[in-house]
Amino acid sequence: MDYIRYPPTVKVLVEEIKRASDDYFARQLPEEQLRSITLEWAKTSGEKLFAGPHQFNPTVVQRLGQKRVNLIKMMLSSRYYGEE
Numbered sequence: 001m002d003y004i005r006y007p008p009t010v011k012v013l014v015e016e017i018k019r020a021s022d023d024y025f026a027r028q029l030p031e032e033q034l035r036s037i038t039l040e041w042a043k044t045s046g047e048k049l050f051a052g053p054h055q056f057n058p059t060v061v062q063r064l065g066q067k068r069v070n071l072i073k074m075m076l077s078s079r080y081y082g083e084e
Contacts, residue, residue, distance in 0.1 A: 038075040
């Protein structure tokens with residue numbers, strides 16, 4: 001699956017996250033690949049994704065929905081990877 005690695009706007013970022021999440025839920029995208037692209041977005045588009053430390057941009061939350069936000073949180077969580 002090809003996803004935009006450097007989305008130019010919050011809207012494009014949200015659409016890419018939606019697409020990746022939906023592909024994951026449909027079992028078309030492996031977890032490792034979702035984790036990789038999620039971490040890439042956090043590094044390259046953090047100013048669009050986050051509003052502050054441990055806080056998502058309200059626009060992102062509103063447009064993604066809670067199920068997808070929770071998935072992204074798990075992908076970004078160090079506890080999820082067994083790291084403490």
